[in-house]
Amino acid sequence: MEKNLLTAIDFVASLPMSQQNNIKIHDDQETFAAMKEQLIQRKKLHYRCRQVNDSMCLIAIFGLVLMIIDTEMRLNEIETTVIFIIRPFIGVSTVILVGLVFYYHSLNMRLYAINNHIADWRVTITISGISLILCEALVCAIHPFPYKHKGLSIFTLFNKSAWIQMFLTLPMFARLYLVARSVTLHSPLVNAASSRTIGYLNRVPITISFILRALLQTYPAGSWTCVMIVTLLIATWALRACEAAMWLPKNLVSSQPNESTSTFSSAVWLTIVTFTTVGYGDVTPRTYCGQGVSTITAFFGVFASAVLIAVFTNKIALNRSEQTVLDFVNRINRARAYREKTVRIIQYSFRAWFLKRNGHRYRATFNSLYRLHSALEDAREIKQEQRNAVNGTESLLTLLSDVNDEQKNNDKSLTKVKNRIVRLEEKINGLENKLDIIVNMLSKNSPST
Numbered sequence: 001m002e003k004n005l006l007t008a009i010d011f012v013a014s015l016p017m018s019q020q021n022n023i024k025i026h027d028d029q030e031t032f033a034a035m036k037e038q039l040i041q042r043k044k045l046h047y048r049c050r051q052v053n054d055s056m057c058l059i060a061i062f063g064l065v066l067m068i069i070d071t072e073m074r075l076n077e078i079e080t081t082v083i084f085i086i087r088p089f090i091g092v093s094t095v096i097l098v099g100l101v102f103y104y105h106s107l108n109m110r111l112y113a114i115n116n117h118i119a120d121w122r123v124t125i126t127i128s129g130i131s132l133i134l135c136e137a138l139v140c141a142i143h144p145f146p147y148k149h150k151g152l153s154i155f156t157l158f159n160k161s162a163w164i165q166m167f168l169t170l171p172m173f174a175r176l177y178l179v180a181r182s183v184t185l186h187s188p189l190v191n192a193a194s195s196r197t198i199g200y201l202n203r204v205p206i207t208i209s210f211i212l213r214a215l216l217q218t219y220p221a222g223s224w225t226c227v228m229i230v231t232l233l234i235a236t237w238a239l240r241a242c243e244a245a246m247w248l249p250k251n252l253v254s255s256q257p258n259e260s261t262s263t264f265s266s267a268v269w270l271t272i273v274t275f276t277t278v279g280y281g282d283v284t285p286r287t288y289c290g291q292g293v294s295t296i297t298a299f300f301g302v303f304a305s306a307v308l309i310a311v312f313t314n315k316i317a318l319n320r321s322e323q324t325v326l327d328f329v330n331r332i333n334r335a336r337a338y339r340e341k342t343v344r345i346i347q348y349s350f351r352a353w354f355l356k357r358n359g360h361r362y363r364a365t366f367n368s369l370y371r372l373h374s375a376l377e378d379a380r381e382i383k384q385e386q387r388n389a390v391n392g393t394e395s396l397l398t399l400l401s402d403v404n405d406e407q408k409n410n411d412k413s414l415t416k417v418k419n420r421i422v423r424l425e426e427k428i429n430g431l432e433n434k435l436d437i438i439v440n441m442l443s444k445n446s447p448s449t
Contacts, residue, residue, distance in 0.1 A: 038114055041114055042111060042114045042115065045107055045110055045111040045114065046111060046185075046190075046191075048107055049104060049107045049108055049111060049185065050182075050185040050186065052100055052103060052104045052107065053104060053178065053181055053182055053185055054182055055100060056097055056100045056101065056104065056140075056178050057178040057179055057181075057182045059093050059096055059097045059100070060097060060140070060175035060176070060178050061175075062093055063090050063093045063094060063097070063143065063172065063175070064172055064173065064175060064176075066086050066087075066089055066090050066093070067090060067143070067144065067169060067172050068237065069086060070083065070086040070087060070090070070144070071169065071241055073086075075241060075244055087144055087145070087146035088146050090143050090144065090146075091143060091145075091146060094140065094141055094143045097140045097141075097175075098137050098140050098141050101133070101136055101137050101140055102133065102137065105129075105133045105136075109121045109122075109124045109125065109129075112124050139171070139174050139175065139177075140175060142167075142168055142171045142172055142174070143168060143172060144165060144168045144169050145168065166242075166289055170238055170293075173234050173238075176230070180208055180212060181208055183211065183212075183215070184206075184207075184208045184211040184212075187211045187214075187215075189206055189210075189211060189214065190206050190211070216307075216311070220311040220314075220315070224304075224307065224308065224311065227304075228275075228304060231275075231297075231300060231304075232268075232271055232272065232275060235271045235274075235275070235293060235296075235297045236264070236267045236268050236271045237267075238293045239267045239270060239271055239285065239290050239293045239294065239297075240263070240264055240267035242285070242287050242289035242290040242292075242293055243267065243285060243286060243287055243290045266283055269283060270283045270284075270285065270294070271294075271297060274294050274297045274298050274301065275297050275298070275300070275301035275304070276301060276305075277298060277301050277302060277305065327389065330389070331386070331389060334382055334385055334386050334389075335386075337378075337382050338379060338382045338383065338386070341375050341378050341379040341382060342379060344371070344375040345372060345375045345376060345379060348368050348369075348371045348372035348375060349372055351368045352365060352368035352369050352372055355368060
């Protein structure tokens with residue numbers, strides 16, 4: 001084996017430089033062809049993932065619409081033949097949705113393998129990944145079971161329990177996470193090759209969290225308004241269904257005489273009051289289900305208020321130029337106020353000295369001394385504000401100077417590395433020339449075949 005390897009190496013070394021260059025060019029062409037094939041596969045897989053997720057999103061919304069129609073018809077006791085075929089349709093759409101979940105993640109694993117240069121996509125299968133896939137499949141699999149009026153079956157047993165029926169209906173709104181994923185896959189940050197390349201180079205994964213935060217940063221008013229409107233609509237409908245005793249009976253023990261919350265207008269008012277954490281108390285939930293929905297709405301309202309405050313604070317913050325102008329104006333105002341206080345100190349000092357020397361009344365002397373001490377305190381406060389402003393400016397200048405020094409040191413180190421690379425390249429070129437000379441001499445001295 002070693003003899004064959006040495007023979008191959010000698011054969012390649014004995015080839016002329018033109019043939020060696022042709023071999024290198026051929027290898028480079030094969031490498032570029034493989035890279036091109038990977039890029040084409042990545043583009044196709046990304047497009048396929050986007051199509052599958054869009055289909056999942058449409059099927060999930062279709063199932064939610066059917067669930068709302070079924071609940072409203074049963075709540076209003078509408079007896080039609082349509083009501084008996086709605087839940088089977090929900091079940092069929094749920095089965096298709098769960099199948100698409102597994103298919104989407106198989107495509108996503110292949111895409112991850114191509115992005116990370118992994119030959120076999122099955123290497124990317126991990127316990128945490130399988131757990132996330134199963135959790136997503138479980139979320140998409142939740143749906144109300146169809147009714148069966150005659151005979152006993154597991155469906156009738158489930159439908160006799162109001163708690164189970166409620167937990168199989170309201171959590172279907174968790175399928176709306178597919179909308180967030182669809183927004184992510186249609187985002188220019190994901191579709192553009194330049195943004196993906198920058199993300200890979202900076203080790204920043206283009207995930208759903210990153211895209212949603214980028215949207216909130218770019219379009220804070222529109223994106224957050226859409227989220228709050230959807231949340232309020234879902235909470236209002238769920239609260240109305242709960243308060244109408246759709247699944248659970250009313251809590252008559254702890255209920256107080258108040259306005260009925262089973263109407264849509266009262267549910268909207270209660271949801272808004274709870275979401276904004278105002279809590280007037282004129283309308284309160286009377287069922288355990290309604291209390292649970294109100295609790296979740298209140299927690300989300302606190303989170304939404306915190307995000308709105310953060311976004312508003314970021315929007316009203318001044319940029320560097322505006323902050324510089326404001327600091328300059330404040331510095332001038334503080335200097336003017338300090339001069340005025342200094343003039344008053346001199347004025348009150350002279351007046352107090354004059355009154356005390358000429359023996360005037362004690363009240364006038366005391367008033368002059370009081371005003372003098374007040375002016376001194378104000379002057380000290382203004383002087384301290386000036387020092388704090390100067391210290392803040394000095395700290396910023398110190399930070400900028402440190403960054404500049406570090407950048408200069410990095411430039412010097414980079415220059416040294418470049419010089420070393422140039423010297424190494426020169427030495428390698430010299431060795432190649434010497435090897436070419438040796439090969440030519442050996443080829444001339446070798447006996448002709």
